[in-house]
Amino acid sequence: MSSSDDNDIVSARSIVVALKSLNKQNTGKSFLLYYDDVCFSTRGVYCALAVARLTNIFTPDLFDGTAEWVVRCQTYEGGFGGVPGMEAHGGYTFCGFASLVLLGREKLCDVHKLLVGEVLIWLYFICSDNLTTSMEHWLFNQTALQEYLLICCQNTSGGLIDKPGKPRDFYHTCYTLSGLSIAQHFAGGRIGSVCVVGDRNNELVPTHPVYNVTVEVAINACEYFSQFTVPTTQH
Numbered sequence: 001m002s003s004s005d006d007n008d009i010v011s012a013r014s015i016v017v018a019l020k021s022l023n024k025q026n027t028g029k030s031f032l033l034y035y036d037d038v039c040f041s042t043r044g045v046y047c048a049l050a051v052a053r054l055t056n057i058f059t060p061d062l063f064d065g066t067a068e069w070v071v072r073c074q075t076y077e078g079g080f081g082g083v084p085g086m087e088a089h090g091g092y093t094f095c096g097f098a099s100l101v102l103l104g105r106e107k108l109c110d111v112h113k114l115l116v117g118e119v120l121i122w123l124y125f126i127c128s129d130n131l132t133t134s135m136e137h138w139l140f141n142q143t144a145l146q147e148y149l150l151i152c153c154q155n156t157s158g159g160l161i162d163k164p165g166k167p168r169d170f171y172h173t174c175y176t177l178s179g180l181s182i183a184q185h186f187a188g189g190r191i192g193s194v195c196v197v198g199d200r201n202n203e204l205v206p207t208h209p210v211y212n213v214t215v216e217v218a219i220n221a222c223e224y225f226s227q228f229t230v231p232t233t234q235h
Contacts, residue, residue, distance in 0.1 A: 012057050012228060019048050019062060029065035030083070041082040042073050046095035049102040050211055054218065056225035067105035070096050078113025090116065091175070098210045142183040146197035149180045174212075181207035 022032045022044065030040035031048040045066060052058040072084040073096050079088025080096030093116055100106040153160045153176050159168030160176035181204040184196050196203045208218040 012055055016057050029069045042092050042095040045099045049099050053102050054221040067103045070099050071109050074109050101210050142195050145183045178207045178212055
């Protein structure tokens with residue numbers, strides 16, 4: 001084993017320690033976003049799961065009870081809040097449902113009420129036998145979404161916003177670009193089809209709908225870390 005392999009294993013073990021530290025005081029199996037944070041949330045769960053899956057450190061015991069906690073965050077209208085009892089929010093809904101997908105427990109929630117945002121792509125596969133859908137289109141208008149993002153969400157000084165009148169920031173620039181990529185590359189009811197509004201130079205690199213990074217990066221990370229044994233640590 002080379003020294004670089006040793007470094008990779010030490011790094012992965014450190015990630016396990018960090019994740020356990022971010023949920024060790026919580027009985028609901030959620031995760032903090034950072035050590036000084038005071039609120040466990042679906043955002044913390046999603047970040048922890050995405051990192052664990054991409055780096056091949058996921059183990060059932062590390063996320064024991066997490067799926068059940070996330071499902072408690074689903075509200076009466078179908079979306080997800082940050083914690084149980086909180087009002088549903090688009091960002092929290094993505095984090096909540098993506099977490100269930102990463103756990104392989106997506107059908108634990110009420111998928112029929114969950115007809116919002118980027119999660120539609122996963123719902124399409126999960127519910128296609130029971131939902132009235134067309135194989136020619138997703139459950140949203142891909143052209144209209146791209147037009148909204150390109151016309152209403154671009155800041156004249158650079159960056160993107162979530163809605164007109166709001167300030168730009170890195171967070172919303174990231175998610176706006178992700179939504180634009182999803183609308184472009186999951187076209188015609190077939191992954192791999194492309195539907196680009198405007199100039200062809202508007203086309204973005206395909207984004208993974210769960211990891212929210214490019215598909216190529218997600219695949220490369222999973223393949224690279226799959227060669228290492230899942231590290232263990234003492235509780």
